[in-house]
Amino acid sequence: NAGVTQTPKFRVLKTGQSMTLLCAQDMNHEYMYWYRQDPGMGLRLIHYSVGEGTTAKGEVPDGYNVSRLKKQNFLLGLESAAPSQTSVYFCASSYSSVWDGYEQYFGPGTRLTVT
Amino acid sequence: QQQVKQSPQSLIVQKGGISIINCAYENTAFDYFPWYQQFPGKGPALLIAIRPDVSEKKEGRFTISFNKSAKQFSLHIMDSQPGDSATYFCAAATGSADSWGKFQFGAGTQVVVTP
Numbered sequence: 001n002a003g004v005t006q007t008p009k010f011r012v013l014k015t016g017q018s019m020t021l022l023c024a025q026d027m028n029h030e031y032m033y034w035y036r037q038d039p040g041m042g043l044r045l046i047h048y049s050v051g052e053g054t055t056a057k058g059e060v061p062d063g064y065n066v067s068r069l070k071k072q073n074f075l076l077g078l079e080s081a082a083p084s085q086t087s088v089y090f091c092a093s094s095y096s097s098v099w100d101g102y103e104q105y106f107g108p109g110t111r112l113t114v115t
Numbered sequence: 116q117q118q119v120k121q122s123p124q125s126l127i128v129q130k131g132g133i134s135i136i137n138c139a140y141e142n143t144a145f146d147y148f149p150w151y152q153q154f155p156g157k158g159p160a161l162l163i164a165i166r167p168d169v170s171e172k173k174e175g176r177f178t179i180s181f182n183k184s185a186k187q188f189s190l191h192i193m194d195s196q197p198g199d200s201a202t203y204f205c206a207a208a209t210g211s212a213d214s215w216g217k218f219q220f221g222a223g224t225q226v227v228v229t230p
Contacts, residue, residue, distance in 0.1 A: 004158070042121070042204055042220035043159070059219075090158050104149075104218075106158030 002026050004107035006091050012113045013081040021076040021110050023091030031094045032074035033058075033104070034066060036087040043090065049074055081114045088112070118142055119207050121221025129229050134192035136224045138205035141186065145207035145219075150179065150190050153202045153223075162203070163190070195228045202226070 007022045023032065030051050035043040035058075045058030047066040055066045063085060065077045074093075078085060091107040121138045128134045138148075149164035165172045165179040165188065172179045178191040192199055205221040 040124075040222050042119075042222045043218075044220070045218060092158070103161045106160065108156070108158050 004091055004093055004105050006089075006107040006110050008110060009108070010111050012115065013078075014115055015082060017081050018077070018079050019081065019112075020078075021089055021091075021112075023074045023076070023093075023107060025072055025074075025091075025093040025105070027093060027095070027105065028071070029093035029095050029105075030071075031096065031102075031104075032068065033092040033094075034064070034074065034076045035090045035092065036060065036085075037090060037109070038087050046076065046089075081112075083114045086112060086114045118219040119205060119221045121205050121224060123224060124222070125225040125227070127227045127229060128192075128195045130195060130197060132195050132228075134190075134195050134199070134226050134228070136190045136203055136205070136226070137187065138189065138207075138221050139185075139187045140207050140219075142207070142209065142219075143186070144209040147208040148179070148181065148188050149206050149208075150177075151204040151206065151220075153204065159204060192226070195226075197228045197230055200226060200228050 004025045033048040034046040037043050044060045049055045049068040052071040067075045089110045092104045094102045094104045096102045119140050150162045151159035152162045153159040163174045163177050165181050167183050176193045181188045202223045202225045204223045206218045208218045
């Protein structure tokens with residue numbers, strides 16, 4: 001099992017460009033999440049999904065869109081990148097609700113720089 | 116604003132010593148409190164978690180202490196080893212309908228264990 005994988009690992013964008021980050025999991029998990037990690041801020045939830053075809057906003061959704069067309073994939077899109085979106089992005093997945101004790105598994109991260 | 120406040124930002128401990136990291140929260144609806152360990156260049160991984168119906172949980176050298184009345188919880192790393200050098204995040208989650216699946220993370224504590 002590969003677990004949670006993220007593509008790409010690194011990316012540099014110019015302000016105004018768009019891109020899509022891909023997250024894939026092979027654990028048949030229902031729940032998937034996108035976080036961003038900034039120094040001194042911990043991880044902040046951007047969007048999440050509780051099943052194929054469903055998405056919901058997290059704590060910091062502005063400037064991002066997501067799609068979950070297949071159970072194993074969760075895509076994060078930036079339509080018009082801004083320097084404030086420079087961050088490390090982590091995808092995670094869990095079999096069911098994390099507060100029911102189901103572990104959240106994280107991918108290795110994508111380091112995005114917007115110039 | 117961060118709903119989970121974590122301290123200290125960093126700490127240095129000698130091999131064999133005890134590392135203590137503290138977290139405080141405001142939202143009494145939180146009912147699941149995990150700790151994550153993150154090594155450089157990797158995603159966070161669940162270390163240990165506790166629910167408010169117990170005051171302490173121990174797994175190997177890692178112990179969570181929970182004080183519901185003070186709305187505080189802490190991670191103790193006993194007999195700290197150089198391999199424990201990492202960044203540790205506390206988190207809190209609630210299963211309430213309006214925050215389903217959402218986590219709030221602390222800002223993180225960088226722990227360095229010296230030989």
